Amino acid sequence: MTDVSAASESADEDAFGIDAFTLDDRLRLFHFAAAEKRHEYLWLLRAFDRGRANYQVLLHASDAAGVLERLAAEHPGAAAVGDVQPLLDALADWRVLDRSYDGTRAANLAEYRNRHYVYQFTQAGYRAYRAVEDVLGARLEDAQLSRLVFPDILADLHALADANSAGDAEEVYRKLGRLDSVLGEMAQRAARFYLMLGDLARTNDTRPEVFLAHKDALLGHMREFTAELGRYAPLLAEAVEKTAATGVDRMIEHAAEADERLFRSPAERLEDWRQRWQGIVHWFAEREHSEADRLQDATVTAIRSVLALLRRVTEARRGGVSRESQLRHLAQWFISCESDEDAHALFQAAFGLGAPRHIAVPYADPELIPGRTSWWEAEPVELARTLVQSGRSPGLHGPGRIERNEAQRERLRAEQLKQQAERRTAAASLAADGAHGRVLDEAETRVLLALMNVALAARVPASRSVCAASGSAHGVRLTLTPVEGSTTVHTVRGNLHLNGLRLEVTA
Known part of the structure; x- marks a missing residue:
C-alpha cells in the first residue's frame, strides 16, 4: 500500500x-x-x-x-x-x-x-x-446582458438546498456545477457588453448613424436588465442564505464525491468546489459591495453614459458641426491651398506643431516635479514671452534674488548640533567607562568606529612590537597598542575582534 x-x-x-x-x-x-x-x-x-x-x-x-x-x-x-x-x-x-x-x-x-x-x-x-x-466570429451585436437567467439561478439555488438536505450528492454536483457555469457566462456577457459600449462611444464621431439606429433598443435592454436585477437580488441573497443553512461543508463534500475528474486528488476537488461556492456567495450574498451590486451600479452608469452620448450626437447633428464636418472643412482648405508654403502655414495655424522652442526649458526648481512624471500630468513650464514670440531667450537684467529657505536651514542646523552633542556624550562615556567589559550602545559604537578609522588611517607601517596608532576626535583619544593574542569589544552591532591589538580610550 x-x-x-x-x-x-x-x-x-x-x-x-x-x-x-x-x-x-x-x-x-x-x-x-x-x-x-x-x-x-x-x-x-x-x-x-x-x-x-x-x-x-x-x-x-x-x-x-x-x-x-x-x-x-x-x-x-x-x-x-x-x-x-x-x-x-x-x-x-x-x-x-x-x-x-x-x-x-x-x-x-x-x-x-x-x-x-x-x-x-x-x-x-x-x-x-x-x-x-x-x-x-465575434460580432458587436453578440454582446448583451442576460436578464432571463435570474429565474433559473433562483430555481437552481432552491433545488440545491433541497438536494443538500436530502443528501443527493449527484443532484448537488449537477446544480452547483450549473450555477458556476451560468455565473461565469453572465460575467463574460457583462464584460463584453461594457466593452462594446466603450467601443461605441469611441466610434460615434465616425459612425453616428449606427448609434442612433440602435439607441432605443440599447437603452431598453439596459433598463430591463437593471429592473430584473433589482427585483431578483434580494430573492437570490435569501436563497443563498437558505442553501448555506443546510450545511456548506456537507454540500461541498457531496459535490466532490460525485465529481468524476480522474486526475484530481480528493483534496483538490474539495478545494475547487469550495472556491466555486465562495464565488456564488460573492455574487449574491446580502453584503456590501457584492458582485450583483457592482453589476447594478455599472449598468446604471452605462445608462447615464449612453444618454450623455445621445445628447452629444444629437446636438452635433442638429447644429451641423461635428468633428467629422470640421475635419472635412479643414481638408478642403488644404486642397484649396495654392502652394506648399500656404499649406505649411495652414498646418502651423491649425495644429500649432511647429518648432518647439521651449523643449529644453527646465523648471525653476527641478526637484519640485519628479523626473518620472508624464508631460500630460506635470505642471506646465513658465516661459518668457520673448522666447515664445521670437525664439530669443530673455536677457539678464542684473543679478537675481537669492532664494533662501531659512526654516530649512534652521532645521538642518538644529539637527547637526543635536548629532554633535550625541557624539560628545558617547565619546565621554567611552573615556569614562572604557570599551571592554560591557556592551557598547549604538552611539558609542559609531564613535568607536570613527576613532578607529582615524587611528588606522594615520598609522605608520612599522614593526608590530613598536608600532602604536592613535586618533583623537570629540575630545577623546583612542590608542591601539600591540599585545599578544587578540581582544574583543562587544557592541550592539556584534563583536569586534582585534588580532594582536588592544584599544584604549582616554580623555
Whole structure:
C-alpha cells in the first residue's frame, strides 16, 4: 500500500494533458495565426474541426484534402490549399496537431515502412483553434446582458438546498456545477457588453448613424436588465442564505464525491468546489459591495453614459458641426491651398506643431516635479514671452534674488548640533567607562568606529612590537597598542575582534 500511494503521489506531481505544455509551447500554438500561409492553416484546421464534428477524429492527408474540397464547395471564399502535407507537418511541430501512424492502411511492406501518418487535434491545439475562431466570429451585436437567467439561478439555488438536505450528492454536483457555469457566462456577457459600449462611444464621431439606429433598443435592454436585477437580488441573497443553512461543508463534500475528474486528488476537488461556492456567495450574498451590486451600479452608469452620448450626437447633428464636418472643412482648405508654403502655414495655424522652442526649458526648481512624471500630468513650464514670440531667450537684467529657505536651514542646523552633542556624550562615556567589559550602545559604537578609522588611517607601517596608532576626535583619544593574542569589544552591532591589538580610550 505504501508503494501504491507513493506512486500515485508522484503521478499527481507530473504534468498531464494540457498542463504538460510549457509557456513557450502554449504561445507556439498560435503560430499558425501569424504565419505566411495563415489562411491555408485556418481552413485546414476547419477541416479537422468538421471531421471532429462528424466523429472522424483521425484524418490522413488525403482525408483532410477531401474535407477541404467539400468546404471549398460550401464556402466560395475559402482559401485555396494545395499540398496539405507540409502544412500538417508544421502544425504537428507546433503541437496543434498530434501525429501518429496507422499500420492498417499499409497495403504492402514498403507502405508500412513509410509509416502512414494520421493526425488529430491535441487538447491544447483545439483550444487555440477555438480561441482564434471566437475572435474571428465575434460580432458587436453578440454582446448583451442576460436578464432571463435570474429565474433559473433562483430555481437552481432552491433545488440545491433541497438536494443538500436530502443528501443527493449527484443532484448537488449537477446544480452547483450549473450555477458556476451560468455565473461565469453572465460575467463574460457583462464584460463584453461594457466593452462594446466603450467601443461605441469611441466610434460615434465616425459612425453616428449606427448609434442612433440602435439607441432605443440599447437603452431598453439596459433598463430591463437593471429592473430584473433589482427585483431578483434580494430573492437570490435569501436563497443563498437558505442553501448555506443546510450545511456548506456537507454540500461541498457531496459535490466532490460525485465529481468524476480522474486526475484530481480528493483534496483538490474539495478545494475547487469550495472556491466555486465562495464565488456564488460573492455574487449574491446580502453584503456590501457584492458582485450583483457592482453589476447594478455599472449598468446604471452605462445608462447615464449612453444618454450623455445621445445628447452629444444629437446636438452635433442638429447644429451641423461635428468633428467629422470640421475635419472635412479643414481638408478642403488644404486642397484649396495654392502652394506648399500656404499649406505649411495652414498646418502651423491649425495644429500649432511647429518648432518647439521651449523643449529644453527646465523648471525653476527641478526637484519640485519628479523626473518620472508624464508631460500630460506635470505642471506646465513658465516661459518668457520673448522666447515664445521670437525664439530669443530673455536677457539678464542684473543679478537675481537669492532664494533662501531659512526654516530649512534652521532645521538642518538644529539637527547637526543635536548629532554633535550625541557624539560628545558617547565619546565621554567611552573615556569614562572604557570599551571592554560591557556592551557598547549604538552611539558609542559609531564613535568607536570613527576613532578607529582615524587611528588606522594615520598609522605608520612599522614593526608590530613598536608600532602604536592613535586618533583623537570629540575630545577623546583612542590608542591601539600591540599585545599578544587578540581582544574583543562587544557592541550592539556584534563583536569586534582585534588580532594582536588592544584599544584604549582616554580623555
